[in-house]
Amino acid sequence: MSERILVLNPGTTSTKVAVFDGNDAVWQESISHDAATLHSFGSVAAQLDFRFKLIDESIPDNARTWDIVVGRGGLLRPLEGGIYAVNEAMLDDVMDAKHGEHASNLGSMLAKRFADSANIPAYVVDPVTSDEFGPIARVSGVPGIERKCRAHALNIKAVARRTAKDLGIPFEDTRFVVAHLGGGISIAALAHGRIQDVNDGLLGMGPFSPERSGALPLQGVIDLVRDKGYDEAKRIFSKESGFVGYFGTSDLREVELRIETGDREARLIFKAMVYQIAKEIGAMSAALSGNMNGVILTGGLLNSSQLRDLLLSYISWIPGGVHLHAGEEEMLALAEGGLRVLNGEEDVKTY
Numbered sequence: 067m068s069e070r071i072l073v074l075n076p077g078t079t080s081t082k083v084a085v086f087d088g089n090d091a092v093w094q095e096s097i098s099h100d101a102a103t104l105h106s107f108g109s110v111a112a113q114l115d116f117r118f119k120l121i122d123e124s125i126p127d128n129a130r131t132w133d134i135v136v137g138r139g140g141l142l143r144p145l146e147g148g149i150y151a152v153n154e155a156m157l158d159d160v161m162d163a164k165h166g167e168h169a170s171n172l173g174s175m176l177a178k179r180f181a182d183s184a185n186i187p188a189y190v191v192d193p194v195t196s197d198e199f200g201p202i203a204r205v206s207g208v209p210g211i212e213r214k215c216r217a218h219a220l221n222i223k224a225v226a227r228r229t230a231k232d233l234g235i236p237f238e239d240t241r242f243v244v245a246h247l248g249g250g251i252s253i254a255a256l257a258h259g260r261i262q263d264v265n266d267g268l269l270g271m272g273p274f275s276p277e278r279s280g281a282l283p284l285q286g287v288i289d290l291v292r293d294k295g296y297d298e299a300k301r302i303f304s305k306e307s308g309f310v311g312y313f314g315t316s317d318l319r320e321v322e323l324r325i326e327t328g329d330r331e332a333r334l335i336f337k338a339m340v341y342q343i344a345k346e347i348g349a350m351s352a353a354l355s356g357n358m359n360g361v362i363l364t365g366g367l368l369n370s371s372q373l374r375d376l377l378l379s380y381i382s383w384i385p386g387g388v389h390l391h392a393g394e395e396e397m398l399a400l401a402e403g404g405l406r407v408l409n410g411e412e413d414v415k416t417y
Contacts, residue, residue: 071404072180073134076172079104085129086401091130094397097121100391108251111161114175123178133185136246136404137177138396139193141166147196147219148415149403152178152188156417170194189414191403192219197355198260213271217252217264218365224399225364225391226256232389233359241358243273243350243384245343247365248394249316249372250274253343255350265346271306273342276316276367279307280342308339318370326370340373344380351384360376360386368392392403 075082079101084094097120108111127262132417138159139150150156152174156162174190181188189258196219204212222244228238238259246252251274252267265272265280279302291299310316312335313324316374324332347361367373369392378388406412 068253069405069408070132070362071408072135072177073404074121074137074173074176074180075396076169076176078169081117081121081172081176082159082397083124084274084401085125085132086398086404088405089398089401091397091401095124097124101191107162110163110171111175113169113321114179115127116170116285117172117410118176118179120139121172121180126156131178132184132219132307133408134185134404135188136179136190136400137174137175137176137190137266138170138400139190139195140171141168142172142193142195142417144195144197144215145193146148146415147192147198147223149189149191149407149412150417151194152181152190153417162322163194168194173311189404189407191400193334194219196261198262203263203306214266215261215264216266217249217254217261217267218246218250219261220399221246221394222252222254222261222264222387223259223401224395225362227402228257228391229280229362229389230261235359238267238392241354241359242362242386243347243358244306244364245347246361246394247256247275249277249366251278251343251346251365253346253350255353257354258361263350265356266342269300272346276309276318277305277307279303279311318367322370322372323341336373340376343374344377347381347384358384358386360384362391364387366392 067087071086073084079099083089087374101116104113142156143165156174157178161175163171168300177188192214199215206213226242226244227237230240242256244254244256249266252264252274253272254264257263271281309321313321320334321332326338360383368390382388407414
């Protein structure tokens with residue numbers, strides 16, 4: 067008997083929704099939202115009724131029966147990765163944006179509302195704020211400043227589970243470096259299913275990405291904050307750096323077109339990003355003492371053969387080889403979490 071799972075993944079200007087029958091999506095839709103309309107609500111939580119109505123109207127009659135609902139985990143308090151039942155404590159935190167304002171906060175709210183309408187349970191899987199660092203990984207070098215475990219945990223753990231299955235190794239026995247390469251980049255040392263170390267995929271450390279700055283020379287950071295102010299500097303580092311800063315676009319395909327037409331700066335910046343990605347993969351391999359089952363590459367940037375081939379030329383020596391999972395399959399990752407609950411393969415945690 068197959069299981070029906072409603073999956074909800076709210077983003078900044080879209081809401082992805084799907085119904086899975088086991089591992090197979092029987093229906094899916096990406097609902098686009100006008101940015102100005104969303105901005106008019108004033109807060110993410112205020113968008114709940116608006117997004118719920120659009121989703122509810124989009125689901126066809128033959129996809130309206132579910133066993134559970136799974137939503138994207140938003141900005142919660144730092145917590146161990148895993149599957150969490152949506153409860154009042156979680157809803158209180160995301161409604162008030164206690165740990166940050168982001169569209170993903172709607173994941174648990176929408177999941178709960180749809181689940182209540184069908185009298186079934188609601189869950190979130192590996193939220194963004196999953197935090198599994200040990201004490202040594204938290205030390206920054208400056209008293210009062212602590213390194214944070216903030217990464218693309220959902221996709222990182224999902225591809226690690228799939229690779230472990232392909233290798234015939236229990237997920238809990240594996241040691242991988244997983245590089246999520248998208249608009250933001252997270253490169254994690256994953257040991258026994260836990261994120262032992264990772265660069266901050268939003269602000270701080272690691273390679274620059276199509277949109278974000280990554281690690282920076284501190285003098286330049288100090289000068290930019292002084293000249294631009296805190297809020298403007300934060301926006302530049304998180305949204306207007308990398309390819310956006312150099313070329314005004316986050317689209318790797320446009321950068322590659324520049325390279326093909328002989329743009330030397332585009333070639334240099336592209337190669338520099340890949341170089342920095344390779345360095346971070348090497349650093350995380352060292353964090354695992356080289357005792358590992360390989361490197362996993364995932365994310366949308368892997369669709370570029372030019373990027374993939376250049377990156378492989380740097381890291382193919384790493385023990386365990388390189389395993390490729392191009393693209394981002396967050397909807398499948400959420401459904402797989404729901405299946406583990408339904409099949410009794412993973413315990414549900416309480417927030």
